[in-house]
Amino acid sequence: MQYGICNLGIVPMRFEPSDKSELVSQVLYGEFFKVLERRKKWSRIRIAYDKYEGWIDNKQYKEITEEDYNDNVISSPILSTDLLEYVSDENENIYTIPLGATLNGLHILNHKFDGNKIQKVLKKSNLIKTAFLYLNSPYLWGGKTPFGIDCSGFTQMVYRINGHKLKRDASQQASQGEALSFIEESEPGDLAFFDNVDGDIIHVGIIMEDNYIIHAHGKVRIDRLDHSGIYNVDTNLHTHKLRVIKKII
Structure with missing residues (x-):
């Protein structure tokens, strides 16, 4: 080897x-x-x-x-x-x-x-602060940096910088943590996962306060989150269908 x-x-x-x-x-x-x-x-x-x-x-x-x-x-x-x-x-x-x-x-x-x-593990409350460092970073399939990042690369890097480990792909990350029944049970820093018509997990974002979510879609952006999924504040349309919310830490 x-x-x-x-x-x-x-x-x-x-x-x-x-x-x-x-x-x-x-x-x-x-x-x-x-x-x-x-x-x-x-x-x-x-x-x-x-x-x-x-x-x-x-x-x-x-x-x-x-x-x-x-x-x-x-x-x-x-x-x-x-x-x-x-x-x-x-x-x-x-x-x-x-x-x-x-x-x-x-x-x-x-x-x-x-x-x-x-070189330490930070509190869960610091996740959103780190996430904001990537705000407006362009979406890039396979990307992991502020110069281009995909949805799961974004969540993985935010968690990693805070000393917490996530797998690479959204579908893999969805296998981690504890599932929550309702959005109201979530805290800032929890992850929301979204699926396609075939039921495959294809997207992930980080939940913020007051039913907002930060995620990589076109760019790292902030949108509304409701029981249906992500509501794009620019187009006034739902863009992703909510599948599950996970508490990782």
Whole structure:
């Protein structure tokens, strides 16, 4: 088994080993992963944090030892908390990194970082404050950053920055936590999940106070939430059908 660390700010993870293939997620700076299969130009990896799998370009990561992988995977993650920051190498070359980048591997990459960071579990009440950092970020299928993010990437990163673990996809996240019977039972920070006509979970958002929800749809935006689903405040139409509300923490 081979192991790696992302040494660039934002690396695309694709469904197939091709630059033309669908973006399924992103690997952010400092994330650790196992290399499941290595080809001439591409590697299929499994991210340590959420076990998500996909293909990344061999030129866009650094191989590390099994010891370095194991030592850092078991440790509490240190995350960058600024929208945009940078790390620098021994030659003072600068690498930009996004909100939520992992800093545990700085010593492995021989990089320096002087920005704001966090390494603790925060209260549930802080989730909405973090969510607002992503407000108006454009929607991007597979995205995980303020420069482009999808609905489940948004919820995962908000929870992650606050020290709480969510899986990657909305359907996976819906398997976590405790189901609530009514919106009135929910608290700010709980998750609302939405399904399609086939009953598949296809969307997720973070519940706010007074029946509002913040979610990634076109952009990270705030809309109304009622028993039917999400009511778009711009179009005055329901856009998503409510399936279940989950209390994760």
